[in-house]
Amino acid sequence: MSRALNVLPPSLPPVGINREQAATFIGVSPTTFDEMVQDGRMPQPRMPSKGRIVWxxxxxVLAFRKLPHRQVEEAPNLDEDLLPDNPWDRKPRK
Structure with a gap:
């Protein structure tokens, strides 16, 4: 596949990509991608030739767009969870 990607001009991206590329394309690990294919959140691969599968x-893209958005009430407060406590950021007591 890498040879094919080097042959194609940048203006002509591939329409079929392998498992690792597909996982990276949607932003998950290959193992998570496999689970998503298994449970139907991602499509099954196509077989352009015997023993070769591509997505x-x-x-x-269509399957990714059907995934649910994170709910606001489930979202962590990223500022509090990722940043260390800084006393200068605290609001003064009244």
């Missing part, structure tokens, strides 16, 4: 990029 259709357009099908991946």
């Amino acid at each position: 259709d990029v357009e099908e991946l």
Whole structure:
């Protein structure tokens, strides 16, 4: 696949990508991608030849867009969770 990617001009991206590329394309690990394919959140691969499987990029995009958004009430307060406590950021007591 890497040879094919080097042959294609940048204006002509591939329509079929392998498992690792598909996982990276949607922002998950290959193991998580496998689980998503298994449970139907991601499409099944196509078989352009015997023993070769690839995922259709357009099908991946469509499946990705169907994934739910994170709910606001479930979202952590990223400022509090990621930053150390800074006394200068505290509001003064009245």
